[in-house]
Every structure is written in C-alpha cells, then in structure tokens.
Amino acid sequence: AIYIAFKRFYKTEKGRLMIDSLILKAPVFGLLMKKVAVSKFSRTLSTMMTSGVPILEGLTIVSKTSGNKVIENALMKTRQSISEGRSIAEPLAETDIFPPMVIQMISVGEATGALDSMLSKIANFYDEEIDVAVDSMTALLEPVMMVFLGGVVGGMIIAMYLPIFKLASVVG
Numbered sequence: 001a002i003y004i005a006f007k008r009f010y011k012t013e014k015g016r017l018m019i020d021s022l023i024l025k026a027p028v029f030g031l032l033m034k035k036v037a038v039s040k041f042s043r044t045l046s047t048m049m050t051s052g053v054p055i056l057e058g059l060t061i062v063s064k065t066s067g068n069k070v071i072e073n074a075l076m077k078t079r080q081s082i083s084e085g086r087s088i089a090e091p092l093a094e095t096d097i098f099p100p101m102v103i104q105m106i107s108v109g110e111a112t113g114a115l116d117s118m119l120s121k122i123a124n125f126y127d128e129e130i131d132v133a134v135d136s137m138t139a140l141l142e143p144v145m146m147v148f149l150g151g152v153v154g155g156m157i158i159a160m161y162l163p164i165f166k167l168a169s170v171v172g
Helices: 002-011 015-026 029-050 055-064 069-083 091-095 100-112 116-171
Strands: none
Touching: 002 015, 015 069, 029 055, 029 069, 029 116, 055 069, 069 091, 069 116, 091 100, 100 116
C-alpha cells in the first residue's frame, strides 16, 4: 500500500519535483547523481551540437532526457534565457546543479566558438569522476556486506545448532 501511494505521488508534478530534489540533496548519492547529470548533459548536448542541431532544440531534448525533474526545470529555464539573448553560462550559473568549473568551461567554449568540444571535455572529466566515485563506494560497501552476510550465516548456524544443544542438555 505504501509502495503504491509512493508511486502515485511520484507520478504527480509536485511529487516528482520533491522526490528528485531530495535525491539530489542526499548525502552520498546526491553528489554522484549531480555528476551523472552533468556528464549526461554535457555529452548529449555536445553530440547534438556536433551533429548540427540548434542549441535551443538541443537543450529541449537534453532536458527531457535528464531523468530528473529539478534538472529538467533548470535546463528549460536556461533554454528560455538563451532565447532571450543571454549566454549559456549565465543561467546555468544561477542553478545549484552545475559546478563553477563547468560554468567556466562552458563560458570559455562560448567565447572561443568551440562549445561542442568543451562540452565533450566536461563529459569526459565527469565520466572519470563517476568511475572513481563508484569504485570508492564499492570499496566501502564490501566490508559492510561481509559483516552483514557473516551475521546472517552466524544466525543460521545458531538457529540450527541451538535445538541440538538443548536436546543434548535434556538427554545428558
């Protein structure tokens, strides 16, 4: 029942915005999700610009493929600002999603006319960051899993042998 209520709430606009916002603010996974979002944004927009897709159309497509309502809204606001004549870096800087390094690299890419290659470099950098973060999380989870499995196996052994020991004490 709770699962169904959660799914229904998540399907609403307000629910999706709230849950996606909480995901991005989560202590460990939030930072990883932001890195994934920046990488996906950079890679997709770079590919589209290289293919000749106009930037406004590219931002619309990228926002729909982000998978997170908070990021989608931020990219749509960026798209709106660009259509009003602002640069890409300015509205992205106003969001809390994109780090200052990404904003500066996009700004340099705009100024030099090599935005697509700069976005590709950002994506490559964040892909490496994601790999390092996932590897370190995996390394941290391995000992926790070993302790958990040890507890489960120990509990099963105790559950099996306790009746035998009680039987032996009654007989003996």
